[in-house]
Amino acid sequence: MKVKFSLYTLILISALAFLASCSNGYIKSGDREYENLSYSKAISKYEKALNGQPDNLDVKLKLASAHRQLNQSEQAEKYYREVADSIDLPMEDKLNYAQVLMKNNKYDEAKPYLQQYIDANPSDQLARDLLASTTSIKELKEDSLAYMLTPLPLDFTVSMFGPTLYDKGIVFAGETEITSAAATNPWTGYSFLDMFYIEKDGSGNWDIPTKFAPELNGRFHDGPATFNAAQDMIVYTRSAMKNEKKQLLNEKNENQFYLYQSEKVDGKWSDPAELPFNSTSYSVGHPSLSADGKTLYFSSNMPGGYGGSDIYKSSYDGTNWGEPINLGKTINTSGNEVFPYVSKKGKLYFSSQGHQTLGGLDIFMSENRSGIWSAPVNLAYPMNSSQDDFAIAINDNDTTGYISSNRSGVDMIYEYTQVPPTFVVEGIASLKANTLPIDGVVITLINLTDGDSARVTTGKDGKFRFNLLPSKSYVLKGNKEGYFKVSESFQTGNKPEEKTINLKFDIDEIVESDSGTGSGNPADGSGTASKTYDIGEVFYDYDKSEIRTDAKPILDKLVKLLNDNPKINIEIQSHSDSRGSTGYNQGLSNRRAASVLNYLTSKGIAKTRLQSKGFGESQPVNKCVDGVECSDAEHQKNRRTEFIVLRENKL
Numbered sequence: 001m002k003v004k005f006s007l008y009t010l011i012l013i014s015a016l017a018f019l020a021s022c023s024n025g026y027i028k029s030g031d032r033e034y035e036n037l038s039y040s041k042a043i044s045k046y047e048k049a050l051n052g053q054p055d056n057l058d059v060k061l062k063l064a065s066a067h068r069q070l071n072q073s074e075q076a077e078k079y080y081r082e083v084a085d086s087i088d089l090p091m092e093d094k095l096n097y098a099q100v101l102m103k104n105n106k107y108d109e110a111k112p113y114l115q116q117y118i119d120a121n122p123s124d125q126l127a128r129d130l131l132a133s134t135t136s137i138k139e140l141k142e143d144s145l146a147y148m149l150t151p152l153p154l155d156f157t158v159s160m161f162g163p164t165l166y167d168k169g170i171v172f173a174g175e176t177e178i179t180s181a182a183a184t185n186p187w188t189g190y191s192f193l194d195m196f197y198i199e200k201d202g203s204g205n206w207d208i209p210t211k212f213a214p215e216l217n218g219r220f221h222d223g224p225a226t227f228n229a230a231q232d233m234i235v236y237t238r239s240a241m242k243n244e245k246k247q248l249l250n251e252k253n254e255n256q257f258y259l260y261q262s263e264k265v266d267g268k269w270s271d272p273a274e275l276p277f278n279s280t281s282y283s284v285g286h287p288s289l290s291a292d293g294k295t296l297y298f299s300s301n302m303p304g305g306y307g308g309s310d311i312y313k314s315s316y317d318g319t320n321w322g323e324p325i326n327l328g329k330t331i332n333t334s335g336n337e338v339f340p341y342v343s344k345k346g347k348l349y350f351s352s353q354g355h356q357t358l359g360g361l362d363i364f365m366s367e368n369r370s371g372i373w374s375a376p377v378n379l380a381y382p383m384n385s386s387q388d389d390f391a392i393a394i395n396d397n398d399t400t401g402y403i404s405s406n407r408s409g410v411d412m413i414y415e416y417t418q419v420p421p422t423f424v425v426e427g428i429a430s431l432k433a434n435t436l437p438i439d440g441v442v443i444t445l446i447n448l449t450d451g452d453s454a455r456v457t458t459g460k461d462g463k464f465r466f467n468l469l470p471s472k473s474y475v476l477k478g479n480k481e482g483y484f485k486v487s488e489s490f491q492t493g494n495k496p497e498e499k500t501i502n503l504k505f506d507i508d509e510i511v512e513s514d515s516g517t518g519s520g521n522p523a524d525g526s527g528t529a530s531k532t533y534d535i536g537e538v539f540y541d542y543d544k545s546e547i548r549t550d551a552k553p554i555l556d557k558l559v560k561l562l563n564d565n566p567k568i569n570i571e572i573q574s575h576s577d578s579r580g581s582t583g584y585n586q587g588l589s590n591r592r593a594a595s596v597l598n599y600l601t602s603k604g605i606a607k608t609r610l611q612s613k614g615f616g617e618s619q620p621v622n623k624c625v626d627g628v629e630c631s632d633a634e635h636q637k638n639r640r641t642e643f644i645v646l647r648e649n650k651l
Contacts, residue, residue: 024049027059037254038186039066057083061093068096070188071388071406073103089113091120095127102359105386107134125334126307126354133356140358140380147382149403149414152198156209158190159411161404162224162286162339162391166231169199170393170402171212172413173223185221195223195236213269216262221255224286224391228293232264235296237285240278257285259298277314277324286339286391290346297340297348300324307334311350330373331366339391345398348373351390359386363403383416423468423492425501429458429478432506437462441480441507448473468492468501477564483507485564538596538641545591547599555596558643559603570643571611572596577635578617578626589614596641611646
């Protein structure tokens with residue numbers, strides 16, 4: 001047995017040694033691919049290495065970084081988390097991990113990593129801006145029904161971004177499945193970027209995209225582009241070339257990009273020519289021509305900026321380009337500002353990771369007022385998301401257009417339609433007992449006509465606000481754990497004077513009965529403490545227990561409350577005044593409580609959720625007991641119907 005055991009042990013050790021040896025080989029191979037920016041290939045090698053070394057934290061950190069470079073934030077988070085759970089992350093990786101968490105909507109988790117990085121790097125403005133962004137998320141994420149986004153189909157390309165208006169459709173940059181090894185972009189494993197054209201058919205559906213001006217597409221990356229108003233001049237981004245076969249790379253082994261210009265003469269595009277401010281020392285790209293064609297806006301990481309890539313402009317007189325001018329610190333930050341776009345109205349749109357964002361790149365808008373750029377405004381959700389959102393293009397009608405986003409996990413173009421916020425609903429969620437505002441109430445607006453929905457969470461002021469569409473039916477719901485759910489239905493008309501609908505949600509805290517029995521709150525202090533909820537003034541005819549017509553609207557509110565809160569059971573409690581004998585009042589209150597129960601069941605409330613109990617004159621809310629002279633109004637306060645929440649149906 002000892003011989004066999006030793007043999008098995010030897011085989012096992014040999015196998016483990018072989019796996020470790022293979023893993024080391026995969027790690028070295030993965031490192032080479034990573035250094036060459038072949039991130040998709042590097043990931044494949046590192047994953048194989050983990051088969052033999054599943055606890056190798058260094059490999060996991062490299063996997064996290066490679067996935068982050070490919071904008072695969074969920075996969076990146078997985079590996080960053082595994083490393084962070086075992087060791088203290090290197091400082092630079094804390095910043096990277098925080099940005100990944102923000103892209104995955106995990107803003108609170110990102111905060112401590114950002115703070116740790118700032119503590120070690122107090123002068124890093126980008127990290128400070130990112131931390132500030134985590135506190136403004138609520139406002140930026142408020143859903144708006146005023147924009148509707150529809151993705152363009154990926155029928156031919158595997159990704160698409162950077163739309164620009166051309167002819168009857170758009171020209172965009174896209175990549176496709178590889179057709180040959182020579183045409184493979186090592187960064188992604190797909191093709192290099194080419195320019196494509198797509199338009200809608202007669203039925204309003206998008207056609208299959210075709211390559212735009214193949215004579216302008218080079219060996220490596222081409223696009224995105226911009227056109228003058230006559231559409232006979234194009235300026236577009238293109239890979240900088242070291243020679244005819246090799247791209248120009250910077251000291252970080254990253255691609256360099258140039259801007260090229262071409263004119264259409266007799267229906268043919270001229271040979272592309274470099275713009276004069278291209279340089280081997282930095283990149284220029286993402287061009288956008290103003291409506292008059294006299295100013296080109298673009299992004300560059302040229303020296304002298306504010307950090308990362310900045311937005312610049314260059315004047316054009318029809319022949320010569322002026323020296324690039326940085327748009328200044330109002331627009332540019334220590335982070336990246338990219339993909340500028342100037343609308344026909346002269347508004348500047350651009351994407352930034354340095355201004356307060358939802359995570360990744362967000363689209364901002366600024367206006368030039370007497371030569372001064374206004375503070376950029378975040379377009380907010382749904383135009384922006386926690387992922388990268390960039391490269392907007394606006395149609396002539398100014399209410400529709402296109403944006404690019406990788407919110408689905410891959411770069412896609414979304415067609416958007418802006419619906420003017422003709423109608424507004426606004427209000428406050430407050431505590432019913434004292435009208436103080438309540439924070440943390442989830443307010444959901446549902447468009448019953450179209451099926452759309454929007455959601456916000458109230459802050460300390462309890463306020464909420466939604467844009468609405470005309471001629472629609474809506475329901476507004478309020479929900480916070482430990483409180484009764486509330487809802488309100490309403491409709492919007494077509495009259496312009498009915499633009500604002502004001503609602504107030506009075507919300508009551510749920511307090512369950514300690515005993516599960518309706519012992520109530522007697523005036524003498526006896527009994528088990530529980531909270532009773534006043535239904536309202538339910539009037540009965542003298543010496544009667546039937547529900548009167550004028551009491552039904554009051555009870556219908558209770559029906560609505562029970563429908564809004566299907567998990568609660570209640571006990572209906574009826575009380576009488578002290579006039580009449582004790583025994584008679586007890587029986588009368590029993591019958592009245594039972595009448596309320598029967599009314600609720602007739603409205604569809606399950607009887608298993610209800611109990612009824614009469615208390616007669618035993619629990620007055622004032623001094624009006626036997627022998628005390630009181631007015632009719634004082635006696636009326638004791639003739640009341642209430643309910644308590646029972647424990648049986650656990651919330």
